[in-house]
Amino acid sequence: MSDSPLVVVKDLHFSRGEMEIFRGVDLCIPRGKITAVMGPSGTGKTTLLKLIGGQLVPDAGQVLIDGADVHALSRKALFALRRRMGMLFQSGALFSDLDVYENVAFPLRVHTNLPEAMIRDVALMKLEAVGLRGARKLMPAELSGGMARRVALARAIALDPELILYDEPFVGQDPISMGVLVQLIKRLNEALGLTAIVVSHDIKETLSIADYVYVIADGEVMAHGTPATLDVDDDPRVSQFVHGEPDGPVPFHYPAVDFLTDILAAGEGR
Amino acid sequence: MIARLQQLGRRGCDGLETLGRAGVFLALSSFGVPSREGWHLWLRQMHFVGVLSLAIVLVSGLFIGMVLALQGYTILVDFGAEQALGQMVALSLLRELSPVVAALLFAGRAGSALTAEIGLMKATEQLTSMEMIGVDPLRRVVAPRLWAGFVALPLLTVGFSVVGIVGGYLVGVEWLGVFDGSYWANMQASVDFLDDVVNGMVKSLVFALVVTWIAVFQGYDLIPTSEGISRATTRTVVYSSLVVLGLDFVLTAMMFGGLS
């Protein structure tokens, strides 16, 4: 395995309508490590993953995966590249018309010509890895949120990808399934040597597993470093985010005119 | 005033852009490669849009045939021409009512369901995740639905006509006492297979394409929220109905209106 980073994001610009979401983001994701991308809600973290996966096209800048510019690839080459990536969606995004087993077997069926017995072996192995081999006959609608996310994880790793993208893996989970997911992500990374990008705003869990962290705010990389260096960062914005303080440089209030003037102006209509 | 004009222009541009996207969408999804897997997906959709729409289409067809016979009889009997009832029922069904009413029912029953289903798949990120797995959702999700609709509606239209003619027979012959032989003989003498049956089927094929296209495109293009889905479902039914009725006039003028 070479030492060059697997994913390089260079000077990425992206806007949706009038709103500028990224104004020159640079990231460097090393192989075999867990890299976390953190930031307050609404900073376009999911958008970043979609840009890396080639589903959105940036206004300027490049995303290089293993040296290939994702947005310059043909549709066919892009689909081929995506076979080497797995993505875990916030909602799990299991196919609602297939049961758990078929969901995990789906990538195998479409991308390989393996005989049915082998598909079965691989699918059961992946389900075993997330501890849900016994749930293979259930339909997605019968699963709890945490279980659905674990099945989705099994599906994402079915083809043994090199890179796996996690979109908010911890959101809306009870403490137990949160712990299970943290464990799983860590273990998968160690056992399979996967490169992982975790997008999240759950600070404690993310810092516990990440090797390197980028903090994004206002469309730019605000800070980056290992979890240890970030914890003692001097920048007040970083420390506000990392320590979860309600008010600070990132204001609690949505921009508005002065409260007193607003109250007194009541008579003159809104 | 200028602002109004500007708004109108922007609306026009947006509309054209949507139409262009819908065209590209149709072109990309209609070339779903037929495979064993694709065959199964198609079969499943045929069941969903075809077999499950059968009941509503057949029941409506029966009632429309019966009403046609009843109304036609009261008019024709004034001219002493009630033996032409079969001809009237068959021609109005084959040329107009079957293709149009079946398409409208299809838009309400199957079209709206297709929009909601695809919209829900979009809202729950199933389409995106499919794309990330490296499978084109246009081929895997949209193409089977498009082709199933294209095949199912003409078959439903045939069913509508048959049941409607039988309904007309029940009311006209069994109830009102038109002579059995003249019901069928007049029908056979005046209905031409090419001019009436085949032209009706051509209409139905056009409607099938348009209605299914609108339904899957609205589902694929909607804003993935619950409000977006409900709006897109309504739009599917409204647009389909308008387009079917408008196209029906154009097709009728071309086929029967002496413009040939």
Add this chain to the structure above:
Amino acid sequence: MKRSKTMELGVGIFMLAGILGLVFLGLQVSGLTFSAPGDTFRLEANFANVGSLKPRARVTMAGVTVGRVTEIELDTEWYDARVVLELDAELEGQLPRDSTAAILTAGLLGEQYIGLSVGADPETLTHGDTIRDTQSAVVLEELIQQFVSNMATN
């Protein structure tokens, strides 16, 4: 797996029913017959006026359909209408040369068709021959005019 089998069966029955329905529309509703196209022969007949006779109209004999009209065109030599008939092949060589062809109307407002009635000539009509003795369509206006002028002379 079992569910998919019943689904397949359902779709199969649905498609079969659709095709059978189409056959029903063809045979029972539009009265298609599968007669081979070869077993007919052509006769021509000139009429002074064909009224509203249309191609594909029936040709009958004693009320039985024996063929249909294939072409109607203006004969520029006599300025009358030349009608081409296609009759069942079994009648070839059976119809006497002085048979008559008349344009008749089914009911008061019905469609027009051609009725053949047999003459007595020993010679018979064969493929491509012309029926000499014809009777034009009755034009309602002429009939009324005749009636009115008869009333006046009486």
